[in-house]
Amino acid sequence: MIPEIGNFALILALLLALVLGTLPIIGAARRIPAWIGLARPVSQGLFLFVVTAWGCLAYSFIVSDFSVLNVATNSNSQLPVYYRFAATWGSHEGSMMLWVFMLAIWTLAVSLKSRHLPDEMVARVLGVMGLVSFGFLLFLLLTSNPFDRLFPVPADGRDLNPLLQDPGMVAHPPMLYMGYVGFSVAFAFAIAALMGGRLDATWARWSRPWTTLAWSFLSIGIMIGSWWAYYTLGWGGWWFWDPVENASFMPWLVGTALLHSLAVTEKRGAFKNWTVLLAICAFSLSLIGTFLVRSGVLTSVHAFATDPRRGVFILGFLIVVIGGSLALYAVRAPKVGLGSRFDLMSRETMLLANNVLLLAATGSVLLGTLYPLFLDALNLGKISVGPPYFDAVFVPLMTPLVFLMGIGPLARWKQTTLPDLWHLLRWAFAISVVMALVVPFAAGEWKPLVSFGLLLAFWVVAATVVSIRERMRSVRSGFFAQIARQPRSYWGMVLAHLGIAVFVVGVTMVKGYETERDVKMSIGDTVSVGGYTFRFDGISQQRGPNYQAIRGAFTVTRKGAYVENLYPEKRQYNAGGMPMTNAAIDSGLLGDLYVSMGEPVDGGAWVIRVYSKPFITWLWGGFLMMAFGGFLALSDRRYRVGAQRDVALPRGSAAAR
């Protein structure tokens, strides 16, 4: 019964999405107020039905209704309830359902938080989002219905992929999709602006908070994914440049470019054409990413369902949505004004350079990700493009970007001069060079690449400090009053930029100083890594709720003094499948100790991998700082004041009704 309600709700949602995707847009074009007025209530109705459908699916998983094919294939009665819940998005169907659910949440949010916008604009924005919803709902119903029944009903489910039975599974997909799908709002604003021929500073102002919010969620989603891979895959890696990782990273890169470009468009009315293209690209890359993951055209650790029918559908949908938007862009964008004047040396130019670098980086990631596909399609052989390639091309592109990050916030709008900048930043530069040269010695060994990485990080920090000091000089009051005087969006930027510095420190230190030992250990053996000694105390059998595990016990000591015990596991899930490696990690501010069990070898010995990963937590810390920088900027008074002022304009609501 419940699955049927879910299925029915999906169908109703599809119809509402169709209404939302057509009538308000036509209404806005033909000035039919009644149709324009439909946008908000229909969006809310759409949300209601989607949330019902999603709730029905989640319910079927929680109560283990194995008559639903999706539940039977991806869950199991022994599975703990929180993983049964997370299994809702563990399958192809479920994750597409989550996609639609997230889109409905964003649509609802826009319908509620857009009171200060002209109704016509809202109608177009919600209409575009409705069209996207329609495509995905149709995809769900036609090719990937999560409510398909199974008969005869099996006694038990086949279980969730053991790799996914992890707290990361509960948090990672919703966060990631929240960000991924969130770019649909900026996209819809861009399309609405193109349709209405109103691409201007106000458009940028409206898009900006939505973009920031989506970007922050995406940052957190990527961070959790990386962290999850790190502790769950058992080989201590945190980023593999896997196609699926790239699929989420490309929208992030373009989203980052968009954030900066929107700032210029809002403040200076400049490069509107470019900004609107970025808004289209960010969401397009989310969609292409969805295609890459769902169609199986690329081999990846994430490869789920591979069904060409699904691929064809999504591809067709991509052509309609992205192709349509880009065609609209080609037709409508030229009408947009040129924006205000600025010099070759100005903050505007620096932000443009930032955009060029971020886009070149995105292009490189896209090229590397799809190149094997290109060659294969042209019958030129099969190749693999992996971390060595991406590391080699990414670092040179990011270096000038990080360097610019120090200068940008200090450069003036319109016009700035090099001598001024040099005057402001020379001490910051000198200090960061000296520190970068000296600090690696303290870490034990001087390495050129470490020194270089640290130079970038110190430079960002030092230049940010200079920027803060400059800002505060203009205000004469106490320190805390000064802090409060600066807008939160400024502090958001500071936090995000410092987050990059923290991230760079993490990458540099891990790449420079991580140590790994792959050893054969019998019980009682010891191995030393990074100044710590690990003793293999023995193994024991453990029973989990739905798995059997062999648990190794290790005592970690440092110079003979006890530090702690670590318990890595090898798990065999009852429902079958490959054994899983659960690493034991001691995580700390300045580094992790990581033990994972390999294979048993003769004589009761085991192959054990032990790692010391200095500063690895800084990677994720940096990303968190960026995300919180985004949230902080969102809480800026300016957005709220703006909203209030708009409401205060009496003609607003009256004229549009």
Place this chain on the structure above:
Amino acid sequence: MTRLARIVLPALFALLPLTAAADAVPTDMDPASAARAVKLAEKLRCLVCQNQTILDSNAELAVDLRRQIREQIAAGRTDDEISTYMVNRYGDFVLYQPPVKATTLLLWGGPALLFFAGFFVLIRNLRRRPGAEASLTAEEHEEASRLLAGDNRKPDQ
């Protein structure tokens, strides 16, 4: 506090030579060769896995190929020879770092191309910018407030 000390120190000592006490048996080889084996295995793709290096995979073929690498290092082969050995059997597909050849020129040159093309277009556009409207024009302010007010009249552009 002890925790803090505990985490500060490993980072500082991470690179000091590893003590060779009553140590576990490193899998078959001396540290320098073991490091080479790791470096090599990290660049080779496990063919039976979805997308993993043979270092990271526990698939049987990956285990066998790791053993091959160790044996060949022990036999005094160079890294290049071992890579060639793998390519001769499994093709370029095993290399995570694709070789530079005619078909991969665009792959390797692409990023630089994007970089220079991007800056070329940027600089040309900036140079060419005609005297656009004055900074933050009054019209723009006016238009912004008109839009915020929900006025439907479309200004001619």
Place this chain on the structure above:
Amino acid sequence: MNKKLMIPLVLFLVLTGFLFAGLWRDPREVPSPLIGKPAPQFALAQLANPAATLGTADMKGQVWLLNVWASWCVSCREEHPLLVELAKAKLVPIIGLDYKDEARAGKQWLTQNGDPYTTSVMDRDGRVGIDFGVYGVPETFVIDKAGTIRYKQIGPITPEALEKKILPLVRELQKS
């Protein structure tokens, strides 16, 4: 209309062309670099009679198939009836390479499922498999009279592959 603004659209359409082409290809099927190269030399103990060996050199002068199988290999069951049929037709000798398998398990498997092989040899530690670039069992190689690998089937032989590729190739090679 400004032509430059069409660039993103054109790029995107080119991209979709490739993506569409990619949908119909298996990203996991890696063509063997050994095709057109001499088959790697080996001489391995026979499964039925471990005292005797069989190797590449023994097959010189005839066209033959090398089929890589194992008792633990699930998809080998899929192609096995086809191999048994093929063996009955006596068109071409099929040498089995029992890959990373126990002799006893291998023999038992052949007793159960029928033995299409002229001879099967044991590749206990999988070294010959590595030389042949085997990465997924079953795999089948077509080797010509000169000992050159002419074709490789990755995964189970399908009736279609047998009829359209393997057999015509074998006949052609036998003529020359």
